[in-house]
Amino acid sequence: MQRRSFLKGLCAASAAAAVGPVLLSAKEEANAAPQGPNALSYAMAVEAITSGKAVTESTKIDLIVPEIAENGAVVPVKVNVDHPMEENNYVKAIHVLAKENGNSRCADVMLTPLNGKGYFATRVKLAKTQEVVALVELSDGSFLSAGKSVKVTIGGCG
Amino acid sequence: MAAEKRRSMIKMKPKKYKVGDTISVDFIIIHPMDTGMQKDKKTGNIKPAKYLDNVTFLLDGKPFTTMKVWETVSTNPYFSVNLKVPGEGEITVEYTDNTGEKGSKSAKLKPKG
Numbered sequence: 001m002q003r004r005s006f007l008k009g010l011c012a013a014s015a016a017a018a019v020g021p022v023l024l025s026a027k028e029e030a031n032a033a034p035q036g037p038n039a040l041s042y043a044m045a046v047e048a049i050t051s052g053k054a055v056t057e058s059t060k061i062d063l064i065v066p067e068i069a070e071n072g073a074v075v076p077v078k079v080n081v082d083h084p085m086e087e088n089n090y091v092k093a094i095h096v097l098a099k100e101n102g103n104s105r106c107a108d109v110m111l112t113p114l115n116g117k118g119y120f121a122t123r124v125k126l127a128k129t130q131e132v133v134a135l136v137e138l139s140d141g142s143f144l145s146a147g148k149s150v151k152v153t154i155g156g157c158g
Numbered sequence: 159m160a161a162e163k164r165r166s167m168i169k170m171k172p173k174k175y176k177v178g179d180t181i182s183v184d185f186i187i188i189h190p191m192d193t194g195m196q197k198d199k200k201t202g203n204i205k206p207a208k209y210l211d212n213v214t215f216l217l218d219g220k221p222f223t224t225m226k227v228w229e230t231v232s233t234n235p236y237f238s239v240n241l242k243v244p245g246e247g248e249i250t251v252e253y254t255d256n257t258g259e260k261g262s263k264s265a266k267l268k269p270k271g
Binding site: 037038073074075085098101102103104105106107108109110111112114115116117118119120121122123124125156 | 242
């Protein structure tokens with residue numbers, strides 16, 4: 001065997017050995033990745049909403065969720081935003097996201113100054129213990145967020 | 159329109175309010191909100207997805223809140239938003255689901271005093 005071909009072979013083999021585990025782990029990730037028609041991870045959902053803009057954590061948002069939810073299928077979520085609702089300065093949207101759900105988006109609510117207050121309440125399903133995040137968009141284009149973790153005893157997504 | 163008529167309800171809280179008050183408007187609807195991942199316990203087949211995707215709150219035909227909703231919202235959903243009462247009028251909530259089912263529900267807005 002020539003030295004050149006031997007080295008080439010060695011290179012290819014080591015490359016394959018290096019790539020092998022990566023491919024395997026990628027496959028495992030694909031298996032573990034959320035499934036379903038609308039599956040979307042939390043990071044991608046935030047990216048889609050903010051289109052890359054910075055999100056600041058804020059104490060102006062009052063996110064009310066139970067600390068422990070016995071039934072993950074019905075978890076009440078309340079979002080109160082302490083912000084004026086005037087003609088040119090109002091809460092434009094409230095997005096409710098659940099970080100670990102297959103589809104992390106729950107509801108996108110577009111508000112107008114007619115609402116009088118930045119408030120939204122609903123009930124959501126949570127698959128497991130995770131953080132619920134309220135992402136608020138103001139009319140000037142800035143984003144605020146607040147998150148709280150909820151302990152789920154029985155998952156709600158069958 | 160679906161053959162079966164869905165039961166839905168609009169509630170205003172508090173019951174007595176004046177012009178200029180901020181009240182909460184709740185919309186409750188009987189809807190399965192199937193995720194498309196659950197199995198039917200009787201037949202063992204996977205139930206197709208059926209969930210609300212758009213809900214719009216209108217005041218006299220003008221939308222004041224529009225929502226995009228996903229299957230992660232609970233069965234028999236409940237949505238609550240606030241409204242600053244501008245005067246007498248009619249609140250309508252229109253909804254569509256992912257299978258194309260449509261519907262609406264109306265309630266009168268009657269401020270006193």
